[in-house]
Amino acid sequence: MAKVLVFTEVTSDNVKSVTYEILGKLAGNDVDVAAVGQVPAGAVSELAKYGAANVHSLKGDNLDKYSPEGYANALKEFIGNGGYDYVFAGSTSLAKDLFPRLSGMFDAGMASEVTNFTMDGGTFAGTRPLFAGKCLAKVEIEGPKPHFVTVRPNALGMPSSESPAAGNAADASVAAGEIRAAIKEIIKGASEKLDLTEANIIVSGGRAMKEASNFKILDELADAIGATVGASRAAVDSGYAPHSMQVGQTGKTVAPSLYIACGISGAIQHLAGMRTSKCIVAINTDPDAPIFTKADYGIVGDLFQIVPILTEELKKIM
Amino acid sequence: MNIFVCIKQVPDTETKITPNGDGTYIETSSIKWIMNPYDEFAVEQALLTKQANSGSTVTVVRVGGVKDTEALRTALAMGADDAILVESDDNLDSFMTAKALKGAIEKSGKTADVIFTGKQAIDDDCLQVPQLLAGMLNIPSVSVVVGCEEAGGAFTLKREVEGGALEVYEVKSPALIACNKGLNTPRYASLPGIMKAKRKPLAQHSLADVGVSDADRRVKYSNFQLPPEKPAGKKFEAMDEAVQASVVAEVVGLLRNEAKVI
Ligand SMILES: Cc1cc2nc3c(=O)[nH]c(=O)nc-3n(C[C@H](O)[C@H](O)[C@H](O)COP(=O)(O)OP(=O)(O)OC[C@H]3O[C@@H](n4cnc5c(N)ncnc54)[C@H](O)[C@@H]3O)c2cc1C
Ligand SMILES: Nc1ncnc2c1ncn2[C@@H]1O[C@H](COP(=O)(O)O)[C@@H](O)[C@H]1O
Numbered sequence: 001m002a003k004v005l006v007f008t009e010v011t012s013d014n015v016k017s018v019t020y021e022i023l024g025k026l027a028g029n030d031v032d033v034a035a036v037g038q039v040p041a042g043a044v045s046e047l048a049k050y051g052a053a054n055v056h057s058l059k060g061d062n063l064d065k066y067s068p069e070g071y072a073n074a075l076k077e078f079i080g081n082g083g084y085d086y087v088f089a090g091s092t093s094l095a096k097d098l099f100p101r102l103s104g105m106f107d108a109g110m111a112s113e114v115t116n117f118t119m120d121g122g123t124f125a126g127t128r129p130l131f132a133g134k135c136l137a138k139v140e141i142e143g144p145k146p147h148f149v150t151v152r153p154n155a156l157g158m159p160s161s162e163s164p165a166a167g168n169a170a171d172a173s174v175a176a177g178e179i180r181a182a183i184k185e186i187i188k189g190a191s192e193k194l195d196l197t198e199a200n201i202i203v204s205g206g207r208a209m210k211e212a213s214n215f216k217i218l219d220e221l222a223d224a225i226g227a228t229v230g231a232s233r234a235a236v237d238s239g240y241a242p243h244s245m246q247v248g249q250t251g252k253t254v255a256p257s258l259y260i261a262c263g264i265s266g267a268i269q270h271l272a273g274m275r276t277s278k279c280i281v282a283i284n285t286d287p288d289a290p291i292f293t294k295a296d297y298g299i300v301g302d303l304f305q306i307v308p309i310l311t312e313e314l315k316k317i318m
Numbered sequence: 319m320n321i322f323v324c325i326k327q328v329p330d331t332e333t334k335i336t337p338n339g340d341g342t343y344i345e346t347s348s349i350k351w352i353m354n355p356y357d358e359f360a361v362e363q364a365l366l367t368k369q370a371n372s373g374s375t376v377t378v379v380r381v382g383g384v385k386d387t388e389a390l391r392t393a394l395a396m397g398a399d400d401a402i403l404v405e406s407d408d409n410l411d412s413f414m415t416a417k418a419l420k421g422a423i424e425k426s427g428k429t430a431d432v433i434f435t436g437k438q439a440i441d442d443d444c445l446q447v448p449q450l451l452a453g454m455l456n457i458p459s460v461s462v463v464v465g466c467e468e469a470g471g472a473f474t475l476k477r478e479v480e481g482g483a484l485e486v487y488e489v490k491s492p493a494l495i496a497c498n499k500g501l502n503t504p505r506y507a508s509l510p511g512i513m514k515a516k517r518k519p520l521a522q523h524s525l526a527d528v529g530v531s532d533a534d535r536r537v538k539y540s541n542f543q544l545p546p547e548k549p550a551g552k553k554f555e556a557m558d559e560a561v562q563a564s565v566v567a568e569v570v571g572l573l574r575n576e577a578k579v580i
Pocket of ligand 2 (some may be wrong): 324325326327354356357360379380381382404412413420434435436438439440441443444445446447570
C-alpha cells in the first residue's frame with residue numbers, strides 16, 4: 001500500500017472529473033486529495049465515496065491565480081510534510097506545466113500522461129502512448145520519492161464501484177514564495193465549452209468545411225449532444241478554426257468516448273491525435289478516405305447534408 | 319543577450335513506427351529525422367529576439383545521437399551562431415536530458431539570458447524538459463507560449479490554456495520560454511545560410527562531460543508495442559439523398575445501443 005496524494009483543481013462547484021477516474025484506480029491505497037483554494041463541500045463528500053481519506057484545501061497569499069513558481073513552492077512544502085510516495089494529477093494545462101517543475105524540486109522522476117496504470121504491491125507501473133499514439137510502452141519510475149504521475153483525462157473511465165473513506169476536510173496554509181513569472185491578465189477563449197482534452201464527445205471539421213462560418217453546423221451538432229468542436233490542421237491552416245482547436249500530432253491528443261470526424265481524410269498525423277477515441281464516426285464523400293479504416297461507423301456522404309440530419313436525429317433522443 | 323535554444327531531433331511525422339526486437343525502444347535504422355516541429359518556433363523566436371537586441375548571440379543545443387546532426391545544421395542555416403551537441407545514442411529520460419542541457423549551457427561559459435524550447439517533443443510527448451531545465455537553473459519558465467514581446471529584457475508572454483484562453487505573463491530575463499505553434503512563422507534556411515552553416519562552430523561533449531550518468535535515470539521504458547488494431551467498422555452509403563435519413567437514424571441507433579456512447 002502506498003501513500004498517495006492526488007492533486008486536483010477546483011471547478012465552479014466540483015473538482016476536475018479526471019480526479020475521480022484516478023481515485024478509482026488507487027482503491028486500496030492510502031489516498032489524500034489536495035487543491036489550491038477551497039474544495040467545495042459537495043466535492044469533499046463525493047471524493048470520500050471514491051476513497052479520499054483527507055481532502056486538503058491549500059491556502060496562502062498570492063495563490064489566487066496560477067503561477068508555476070508559486071504553486072510549485074506551495075506544493076513542495078505540503079507534499080514534503082505529508083511523506084507521500086506518489087503524487088498524481090490529471091494532465092490538464094496546469095498540471096502539465098506544474099508537475100515537471102515540482103518533480104524536479106524533489107530530484108524525482110515523473111511519468112507524463114499515462115492512459116492506464118497499476119499499483120501492484122504499492123508500486124506504480126503505467127502505460128503511455130508515445131509518438132503521438134503510434135506506439136505504447138510500459139513506464140516505471142526509479143529514484144527518489146515521491147514519484148509524480150499525470151493521467152490523461154477520459155482514458156481510465158469513471159470508477160465502476162465506490163470505495164468509501166473518511167473524507168476529512170482540512171485547510172492547510174502554504175507559502176507561494178518568490179514568483180518571477182506572474183499572470184497579469186487572463187484573456188478568455190472563444191469557447192466556454194469543455195476543453196478538447198477533457199471533452200467526452202468531440203465533433204471535428206476538416207478542409208471540407210470550406211470556410212470558417214460553416215463551422216456553425218458543427219457547433220449546432222455539438223450543442224445538441226454537449227460536445228466540443230475540433231478541427232484538422234488543414235482547417236486550421238486555412239483559417240477556418242484557431243490552432244487551439246487542432247487535433248493531431250501537432251495539436252491536441254484527445255480520447256473522448258465519441259469522435260465525429262466531418263470532412264477529414266484521416267492523415268496519419270490527424271489519426272495520431274484521436275485514434276484512441278472509444279468510438280469514431282466518419283462522414284466523408286470519398287468512400288476510400290483513410291479515416292474509414294479507423295471509423296466504427298462510417299457514413300459515405302456530403303457532410304453539409306448529413307450533419308444537419310444527424311443534429312435533428314440526436315436532438316430527438318437527447 | 320545570450321540566447322539559447324534547445325532542439326531535439328525526432329522522427330518525421332510521416333514515419334511508420336515499429337517497436338524494436340526486444341521492445342526496449344523503436345526501430346530507428348530507417349527513420350528520417352527532422353527538427354522537432356515546435357522547436358522551429360523556438361529557433362525563430364530566438365532569431366527575432368537577437369535581431370531586436372544588437373550584440374546578441376544564439377546558441378543551439380541538442381542532446382542526442384551523433385549520426386545525423388540535421389536539426390542543428392538547420393538551426394545554424396536559419397541564422398543561429400553556434401551549436402552544442404551532447405552525444406548520446408540512448409533513449410534518455412526527461413530528467414537526464416534536462417541535466418545534460420544544463421551542463422552544456424554552463425560549459426559554454428555563457429550565462430543564459432533567455433532559453434527558448436519547444437513546448438513538447440513529438441516523439442516522447444513528455445512536456446517535461448523545459449520546466450525541469452528551468453527548475454535546475456533556478457529561472458522562471460512559461461510554457462505553451464503563443465505570444466512573445468520583449469523590451470529591455472522584460473518579456474510579455476501569452477500562454478495558451480484550456481478552451482483557447484490565454485494567460486498573459488510578465489517575466490524578466492533570465493527566463494525559459496517554451497514555444498507553441500502560432501507564435502511566429504519560422505523562416506526557411508536560405509542557400510547562403512546553408513553554406514555559411516557549414517563553417518559555424520559545433521562543440522561536442524559526452525554525457526559524462528556535462529555531468530550526467532546512469533544514476534540520473536528516473537524513468538524506465540519497456541514493452542514498446544503497437545496499439546491494438548480496431549476491428550473493421552460498419553460503413554454506410556449515403557450519397558443518395560433518399561437514403562440519408564434512414565442511414566443517419568441507423569447510425570444514431572448504433573451509437574446508443576451498440577457503442578453505448580450517447
Ligand atoms: C509535421 C506535420 C504535422 C501535422 N500535424 C497535424 C495535426 O496535428 N493534425 C492534423 O489534422 N493534421 C496534421 N498534419 C497535416 C496532415 O498531414 C493532413 O494534411 C491534414 O490532416 C489534412 O486535413 P483534412 O483531412 O481536413 O484535409 P484533406 O486531407 O484535404 O481531407 C478533406 C476530406 O474531406 C472530404 N470531403 C470533401 N468534401 C466533402 C463534403 N462535402 N462532405 C464530406 N467530406 C468531404 C474529402 O474526401 C477528404 O477526404 C500535419 C502534417 C505535418 C507534415
Ligand atoms: N534531447 C533534447 N535535446 C535538446 N532539447 C530537447 C531535448 N529533448 C527535449 N528538448 C527540448 O524540450 C522541449 C520539450 O520536450 P519534451 O519535454 O521531451 O516534450 C523540446 O521541444 C525541446 O526544445
